[in-house]
Amino acid sequence: MALNQTFKAIADPVRRQILEGLKSHRQSAGEIAAAFQLSQATVSYHLKLLKAAGLVNTTKEKNFVYYELNTSVFEEMLTWIYRMGAMGGSQDED
Amino acid sequence: MALNQTFKAIADPVRRQILEGLKSHRQSAGEIAAAFQLSQATVSYHLKLLKAAGLVNTTKEKNFVYYELNTSVFEEMLTWIYRMGAMGGSQDED
């Protein structure tokens, strides 16, 4: 199950912030790193995990590597959460 | 933000399994622990994190402590994910 990887990826506040920064527009690794008080290497490590989890896609352009959101992976998570019974209403037991 | 705690709680496979076991009916700490090959102390630790995250509620009865799901906390997560753009369709940029 790749779900575990997804949940783990999303569990870190730095990685969630990266994803949030990617919501409106893609960003290069450098731009992303600039938003944090962490070394570029550390941010690169987080980026690698996000990519491995399928949460972002990359495009290479010139020397730059652009990262963009891949929302499709969120749906698995959504499904898991829904299955737990979190559909906003009050559903009865059967 | 308590969201961080929630995401962290959900990130561990043992804890997710505990929640899944609680989907249909409440369980005592002992019953929960019996489903894992972990010491009772370890399971108790996971239970504590789930409780701290608000994902479960407890009721004391006799010597037993019963755990049950609290689905309301899931909604915050749901909201976060939705905000990331994961609403199943293809929403355009503004």
Next chain:
DNA sequence: ACTCTATTTAGATTTTTTTCGAAATAGGGT
């Protein structure tokens, strides 16, 4: 081919999380 810039990888260290066994707590029942 050389150099510059952007990014990733390597190796080591620190921090956080998970785990255990043993001891402590709590609430009955006798």
Next chain:
DNA sequence: ACCCTATTTCGAAAAAAATCTAAATAGAGT
């Protein structure tokens, strides 16, 4: 009061994750 069962807390050890600096890679432009 004592014992029994269920659960939690404590303190330490092991495992996993995050972080850093320095070195490696990659691609462009000259």
